[in-house]
Amino acid sequence: MPEPLIVARGLKKRFDDFEAVKGIDVEVQPGEVFGFLGPNGAGKSSTMRMIACVSPASEGTLRLFGMDPAVDGAKIRARIGVVPQLDTLDTELSVQENLWIYGRYFDLSRAECRRRATELLEFAQLTDRADSVVEHLSGGMKRRLSIARSLINEPELLLLDEPTTGLDPQARHVLWERLYRLKQQGVTQVLTTHYMDEAEQLCDRLVVMDQGLIVAEGSPRELIDQYSTREVLELRFGAGTNDQFGPQVVGIGDRFEVLPDRVLVYADDGEAALAEAHHRGLRPESALVRRSSLEDVFLLLTGRSLAD
């Protein structure tokens, strides 16, 4: 077993009288893609900032590459790449100028900055936009540029804070594919997201955070197996009548849940559950059997109420 790249023990982050992270234990192995899931305000970004060595831990221990951020912050930062939640690109400059400047911060020579910028633009599919001013790029292009920039120092660890928030589906898929390539190249990745499909697509292993604590941990498959049934039956009754019909599914499947717009029945065999519902005389407007997803796990663990 190789040495873990990140080790956190009892990690806490306090801001004045507010505790954003309330003591978490995390280990990330080299080459792994690791995800922090959770609703807004769960403490994901605070955790990411501590790992990125831009926010000192209030309590507990944190080690990256075996080093302590409080002592060797600059050395650690030299070996990681950060894609922040909000772009920190200079929008008045061109795409390549942004890469050159960032390379200089890592003390790469001008020639090396140019060489890597050319490579990274290729990787980010931005070669034909190299001289465009960043302001004129689409959201997806800016995100790809942010990722390209975070790779300028050839990091061993890449931190991505909500990398695809606000992007359209095409842009997200392009991004995912690029991140998968990086994984194949052996770059360890830690990301936060509140998109379950993103977590299922990208993460080898993930933790679900809620209110500053880790509430579940495992691979996407393990979490689904542990916290949900194999399939889910979705029944839609007429608007406003879901409350009324919902309780009639009691006993079908493992458990059920009434939402404003539909009733969910958790069962290993969705078709059998649907047959039973019909047998009981229920006549939903529509019925759908689907595989359980991480979203079911997420909603079970973190609740359905809005976080903020």
Added chain:
Amino acid sequence: MQIATPGPLRVVSGHLVVFRRLWRLNLLSSFVQPMLYLLGLGVGVGALVDRNAGSTATLGGVSYVAFVAPGLMATTAMAVCAAESMWPVMGGLKWRRDYHGIAATPLDASDIVFGHMIWMAMRAGITGAAVATALAFVDDTRSWGLLPAVIVAMAVGIAFAMPIMAYSVGAEMDGGFPAIQRFVIIPLFLFGGAFYPLSQLPEVVQWFARAFPLWHGVVVARGFTTGDTDWAGVAGHLAYVLLWAAVGTVISIRRLAKRLYP
């Protein structure tokens, strides 16, 4: 083994990439403005002043245009560096957010602050040199003293840049900037000893002007360009100017570190 580039210089090379896009406009405005003042006041008002009996003695034995020229180098440095340390610095934290980008690299708050200081000294030096070049074409203002006067302008530049940066990195809103412009920079421009000797002003205003670094810089620069240098005075004035820069730098680093690494 290769020696690593010091952090502040890496930050400066970032500023240079940005400046490469904007320098023409920048240089033009920070050059044209002092030239307009020099022509309007130095030549226009100067014709009246120099004709007045006894005025040359009050100005220390030089023509009015020669009296005003070094003052303009210092006030230009003050104006450029003060403006560059307001919105651009706040933007680094809040709008462009490039300071946060830098904070994620091996560089830290002190590299950003020292980088800003070096960059401001360079900006003051560049505009100062441009004004000095123009002054070299005028008989009354041509002197070797223009060279050290450029260095004095650089010192004045950072003496304003760094305390203002200290304010900008701690401020939440940009509402204070126009106030600094109106109540500090413009009054100093008018009453800081650039256009007439401080002795012409009421005592209170004199003390206001003496409290800020501009007047000290103007006096030293004028000493160099008019060939009337009192070295003990130079040392004292420059020490005071640099003290402003030093205090501003220390506070800037402390406040910026708090903002970048909460």
